[in-house]
Amino acid sequence: MRGRSTRLIVALDTKDTAQAVNWRQATAAHAGAVKLGLEFTYASGLEAVRAVAGDSPLFLDLKLHDIPNTVASAIGSLAGVRPAMLTIHASGGRAMIAAARAAVDATFPAQARPLLLGVTVLTSMDEAGLHEIGVPGSVKAQVIRLGRLAMEAGADGLVCSPHEITPLRQALGEDPVLVVPGIRPAGSAAGDQKRIMTPAQARAAGADWIVVGRPITRAADPAAAAAAIAAELAA
Numbered sequence: 001m002r003g004r005s006t007r008l009i010v011a012l013d014t015k016d017t018a019q020a021v022n023w024r025q026a027t028a029a030h031a032g033a034v035k036l037g038l039e040f041t042y043a044s045g046l047e048a049v050r051a052v053a054g055d056s057p058l059f060l061d062l063k064l065h066d067i068p069n070t071v072a073s074a075i076g077s078l079a080g081v082r083p084a085m086l087t088i089h090a091s092g093g094r095a096m097i098a099a100a101r102a103a104v105d106a107t108f109p110a111q112a113r114p115l116l117l118g119v120t121v122l123t124s125m126d127e128a129g130l131h132e133i134g135v136p137g138s139v140k141a142q143v144i145r146l147g148r149l150a151m152e153a154g155a156d157g158l159v160c161s162p163h164e165i166t167p168l169r170q171a172l173g174e175d176p177v178l179v180v181p182g183i184r185p186a187g188s189a190a191g192d193q194k195r196i197m198t199p200a201q202a203r204a205a206g207a208d209w210i211v212v213g214r215p216i217t218r219a220a221d222p223a224a225a226a227a228a229i230a231a232e233l234a235a
């Protein structure tokens with residue numbers, strides 16, 4: 001068991017600003033950060049992202065994936081958003097990750113620099129899905145391959161499923177910050193997620209952060225759902 005605690009990020013996946021603010025306020029006592037991603041940002045823009053995040057640390061999950069120059073320029077456009085974490089796809093390759101690293105360092109002052117996280121294999125993919133896109137072997141091997149590449153090229157951490165926390169720690173040690181979606185409290189629907197665990201299982205494996213969306217935001221009482229997950233993490 002690692003000495004680090006596991007904190008909750010609530011994924012505010014909606015197009016609606018008022019709804020996102022409601023969820024943030026309802027869950028703030030139980031969450032360490034909020035996630036805003038493609039759905040909200042495309043619908044409402046970066047100014048709304050900043051406004052919704054308010055005082056909460058912001059996990060800006062835009063999963064950038066393009067040529068190095070374009071990714072670096074996109075990061076340069078995020079100065080006013082002040083994220084605490086931002087994501088790129090590790091499959092964009094070494095040069096893209098290195099360009100993202102340089103852009104983060106150039107864009108943000110040291111004391112307000114977001115963690116740069118490499119998304120490894122999406123938690124909605126299983127081995128069959130991976131083979132279909134031409135990647136042979138296991139999900140675990142691909143996550144370790146991309147995780148190692150991302151860390152070598154300058155990432156601060158990785159996005160992975162709970163199933164790869166232990167293999168990543170064995171391969172890369174304690175340095176990478178591991179942000180872990182694919183979390184489902186016992187009894188909640190998996191939906192499109194393929195590689196899932198409960199909050200307690202992800203904590204036991206050593207997640208730094210878990211990312212939870214629909215089990216909270218689609219619950220009849222989002223505040224109670226977030227409180228239950230926070231209690232599971234603290235138990």
Ligand SMILES: O=c1ccn([C@@H]2O[C@H](COP(=O)(O)O)[C@@H](O)[C@H]2O)c(=O)[nH]1
Binds near residue numbers: 160
């Ligand atoms: O591999 C990944 C990377 C990011 N996500 C994001 O996490 C949340 C999960 O939401 P749920 O509703 O709890 O499934 C969502 O915002 C994804 O974009 C991920 O699931 N998997």
